Amino acid sequence: MGEFMGDMGREQKSQSSGTAVPRRALIDPTSRVPLYHQILIILRNQIFSGELRPGAALPGEQELAERFAVSRITAKRALNELADAGLAVRERGRGTRVSDTPPAPTIKTSVEGWLENISLMGVATDVEVLEFDYVPALAEVAEALLVKQGTIVQRTVRVRSLDGEPMSHLVTYVPEDIGRSFDRDEMGSFPLLTLMERHGVKVADARQSVSATLAEPEIARALSIHAGSPLIDVRRIVRDVDDRPVEFIRVLYRPDKYQFEMNLKRVRRREGMQWQSLGQDPSGRSNDK
Structure with a gap:
């Protein structure tokens, strides 16, 4: 059990449940971070990244438990925490889906x-x-x-x-x-x-x-x-x-609230072709004032 576990495939429709399947992601049973919280972070990050879109159905408790080799109680807690954070909606008889309300905007710089x-x-x-x-x-x-x-x-x-x-x-x-x-x-x-x-x-x-x-x-x-x-x-x-x-x-x-972006261009230097930030001159020094 000391190995990383998980069995999340690329985003697709599961033949058995019809739910959205996120890309492959792993959890570590030896980590000090609780297993339910590791699953929560994986799902949350995939919602914020757009891999799991608003309204998409999430795996049920049993399916999630099998994919991560955890107990159903652990899977249930992960889904409940996701719902408590406002990122998912849980409905009796209809399962769990990603909230229709998009995540709050981020500041980008x-x-x-x-x-x-x-x-x-x-x-x-x-x-x-x-x-x-x-x-x-x-x-x-x-x-x-x-x-x-x-x-x-x-x-x-x-x-x-x-x-x-x-x-x-x-x-x-x-x-x-x-x-x-x-x-x-x-x-x-x-x-x-x-x-x-x-x-x-x-x-x-x-x-x-x-x-x-x-x-x-x-x-x-x-x-x-x-x-x-x-x-x-x-x-x-x-x-x-x-x-x-x-x-x-x-x-x-x-x-999930603050991100940075960088504009790059390909330039030729004595060492060969390299990526350079548009905020720098060819010598590598910043042009910002």
Whole structure:
């Protein structure tokens, strides 16, 4: 039982049930993530990707149990959770189908535009400030802001929502002298970059890393998702014109609410043909201003 299991074929009509069959997907019985939740994530991702379209019939409990080699109780819970999330409708005698209501829209941005799109975020989203205080800088924060560990910095925790649903969890740190120039209410009304620039900070550039992580219970509650759900993990250090770090931010995005796109072209270089972002010049440097 230590092997990955699953038997989902490509999207087609099952001869036995007439239900839509998603592409092949696997679950891991050795994972710490519950089996029902692994199935839930697979189905949810296929709904958001369009592989399972609105109104499509989903496999029944018994069929789902057989495909994933799980108990019928596990399969039932996965389908119930999918329905509780508003992504499916369960009807006695008629089975389970994908909800006719399409998923909430996502915010899309280019990689070059991933630094806060202030106008779009300000108009399309709402912000709730969960925490606003001054704390000693721990090692990671101190290294990012180039201050001594234990130096007091301003820390804010926020949740940004799109159409009433949480889309991102943000934790920001700024040097104390900058943080004292605005308050908690302002942090709930304006993007941090806007507040800093209003108070004379001249933002010049940033270094950013992008990876993936799983939602811890506290963050999962804030984002209205299940613990263990995948998240886009973005960490960014913003510097001013004097090369001083003025902000360190970690943003966790729900991938069903936030996506990025990249335009590429094929170019010839000394090493041969390569893909190049349209936001870069031939030397590989960014053209963004």
